[in-house]
Amino acid sequence: MKKICVLDTNVLLHDPLAMFSFEDNEVIIPAVVLEEIDSKKRLADEIGRNARFVSRELDRIRANGQLHNGVTLENGGILKVEMNHRHYLRVQELFGEMTNDNRILAVALNYFLEEQEAEDPRPVILVSKDVLVRVKADVLGITAQDYLTDRIAADNEQYLGQITLHVHPSVIDEFYNHRILNVSELRLNVQLHPNEFVILRDEMGTSKSALLKVSPDGLRLEPLHLSNESVWGITARNAQQRMALELLLNDDIPLVTLTGRAGTGKTLLTLAAGLMKVEDEHKYKKLLIARPVVPMGKDIGYLPGEKDEKLRPWMQPIYDNLEFLFDTKKAGDLDKILMGLGSIQVEALTYIRGRSIPGQFIIIDEAQNLSKHEVKTIVSRVGENSKIVLLGDPEQIDHPYLDAQSNGLSYLVERFKDEGVGGHVTLEKGERSRLAQLATQLL
Structure with a gap:
């Protein structure tokens, strides 16, 4: 089922290509987001660069149709700039002053209530990198998510640059005898990366071990070239x-x-x-x-x-x-x-x-x-x-x-x-x- 994704300003300032990252779903940019982007485009830092990039992309897309009516993107999605804040009074009753964040929430709430009355309601998701905006959305009953498209692997999958392998003691002996091991001959069930460090430990439980490094081409396990010597008075601990x-x-x-x-x-x-x-x-x-x-x-x-x-x-x-x-x-x-x-x-x-x-x-x-x-x-x-x-x-x-x-x-x-x-x-x-x-x- 297609979704309606309402974008907060911080999503576009973080990733100026975010509007193209929601596949064939409908992407909504509240009008107040354009105001916030306009206020940032003169900055000389990364945020200013992203604000200017978003501005140029919106101008390019505008050539294909009116943004307030929705323009079809190359990925099949629809991009729309939304002016309607008519449910802002309900948001104001809950959160007081009508800030820009609350106006964005009002747009998301408006879409959410409209979809609830439809025969086949689409999910409405507010996408924001602001934790408190997501909390406020939850109070209003609106689904809210962080922008996750540009994230790399999860915490437990991040590359550490090192791996410990438990092998038969004969493998460790072979390394010390020949000072090299061919990765293909080890028949490992894990993928090794170039220049990754490998600690071999005896699967039998003895203290026998070895510290090696994968060759740049990823085909061999080689010994470290450096002994544990001092470098400008600093020794590895x-x-x-x-x-x-x-x-x-x-x-x-x-x-x-x-x-x-x-x-x-x-x-x-x-x-x-x-x-x-x-x-x-x-x-x-x-x-x-x-x-x-x-x-x-x-x-x-x-x-x-x-x-x-x-x-x-x-x-x-x-x-x-x-x-x-x-x-x-x-x-x-x-x-x-x-x-x-x-x-x-x-x-x-x-x-x-x-x-x-x-x-x-x-x-x-x-x-x-x-x-x-x-x-x-x-x-x-x-x-x-x-x-x-x-x-x-x-x-x-x-x-x-x-x-x-x-x-x-x-x-x-x-x-x-x-x-x-x-x-x-x-x-x-x-x-x-x-x-x-x-x-x-x-x-």
């Missing part, structure tokens, strides 16, 4: 950190993603690897470290000083890790070191747009606050002989329209899991301190 260093120090893997809770060592490990590659091995000309000024694209404001001084509060977590790695003792020592080296640049993501970045080790911190489009923009800036590492915790998102399944970092992990140029590890164990580990678990 657990298996996942060792996996992370294996990817970070491998020049043949230009894209690395690391996810994990606070305190798992993502940023510190990456900075240590970057410093080794730039300062010791001279594999890259520069170490570029960036993080979004949330929300990305906003001006850094009216803080006093030049650009670097304005950026300092936003970039302080990066500087804290650099102070630890350089073992600075006094305030100002780090600035002198960075000025002397000249090969380390700390930047806001706002200034990366439009650049081509060759020959650099690029670190993008807090990447969970990026949308799919922003991640595409950043990764597509990477030039020849560069390596990019994106870090973040998908459970700590400050962006109003993103969550653990729809943010750009999770999207990037999922889309590149079958590509030999990329590698991913999910760090699970906190190493900052016992207190920090308990805080992430209990609070």
